[in-house]
Amino acid sequence: MQTGSGDQAARRPHTGRRRNEAARRAILDVVVDLIGRDDDAPVTIDTIAAAAGVGKQTIYRWWPSKGAVLLEAMTERADLDIPPSDTGTLAGDLEAFLRATFRLAGQATMARLLRKVMVEAQLDPQMGEATRSFLARRRSALRGLFERAAERGETAPGTDPDLLVDQAFGVLWYRILVGHAPLTEASAAELAGALTAQAVRRAPGEPG
């Protein structure tokens, strides 16, 4: 996500003052902290910079836009809190994966962060690309579970892993963005069961 003069390191040895790592951490942490607050305090570049004790230019030196900061804060946590699952069965893998995913995304702070990132992704094409890339990694992780199950011969032939993946993340994002129903671990487990059933069997009369 970093831009700025980072690529000059390839051309010649670095001189001058180095990046302040404490400032980087403060910025990312403050973003999550501000978003997590109950008062709907506006999360603007100015409030982030002020709360992090940092100049605005320090933010723009390392990130191309406000959305990019939000995305990195989000990515950091998502990559952390969702461990790969390998229980040996599709049902087990799927339930573990979706439980962890829904647990994280169901937290109020994380949900708000996800919403903001998705908004920025719609507003700025560069952010759209970056977000798409992050989400592609998440989809790939989930698709892996179905593909392993297919290799084991667990799933019916003709099963479309991409559709199954979109059904899972679709429920997640739809609920986060619309807010008509909560993301609970119970619903994650129920969804896991439904998708397992879908992958393992076919509708009556359908080939395969």
Place this chain on the structure above:
Amino acid sequence: MQTGSGDQAARRPHTGRRRNEAARRAILDVVVDLIGRDDDAPVTIDTIAAAAGVGKQTIYRWWPSKGAVLLEAMTERADLDIPPSDTGTLAGDLEAFLRATFRLAGQATMARLLRKVMVEAQLDPQMGEATRSFLARRRSALRGLFERAAERGETAPGTDPDLLVDQAFGVLWYRILVGHAPLTEASAAELAGALTAQAVRRAPGEPG
């Protein structure tokens, strides 16, 4: 969606000049037209007013926000182009419903309109409520198909219609917002088959 002095009509007979219906239509049509253009012309209140040959105040007299105009333009078309389906079977109803829905939402202009509405819904709580209310109507229409099937005894006991509905609309919105895969009628049909399979049977070992 209208506000302004509309509620005064209840208190006393209307006097003075009436609302210009041609202006209303021009505004809603111009919104769709501007959004549909290939050049990513910004769809701002000023450009809408100018293109519709209307003063900004005329917009704000009848809609509370820009998002509300977008939402009404979207609602108008959605309520129109998705007929209720009643083929007698869940598979048939579901496929007809999802085909019509994906066909409409898959059009470039409509997809962009949906994206913008969803963004506004995230940015403004009042818009969030209005959007939620529209989406609730759409969910209710789809849920009706599953409930009718349940009355016919077509679905397995323990089937959760709300989860099925969220899977369907989840795929739609997820694909629209992320843009990694198109909304085709073929995928609508495939999804309809998958959800039918899910509702009709249960995973092995699960009760019901």
Place this chain on the structure above:
DNA sequence: TACTTGACGAGACTCTTAGTCTCGGCAATG
């Protein structure tokens, strides 16, 4: 016909916020 009411187009105005630019200062390298 004359009066009243409220919508109309036009456009100036305020406010918020993202992002840029410039400053004097400071830390790492050589």
Place this chain on the structure above:
DNA sequence: CATTGCCGAGACTAAGAGTCTCGTCAAGTA
């Protein structure tokens, strides 16, 4: 100890949503 480049601070620009006001126009009422 000179150069380089990051630092915090804050002024500045630009875009866009929403408000306010003005003179005008149309639909009823007397």
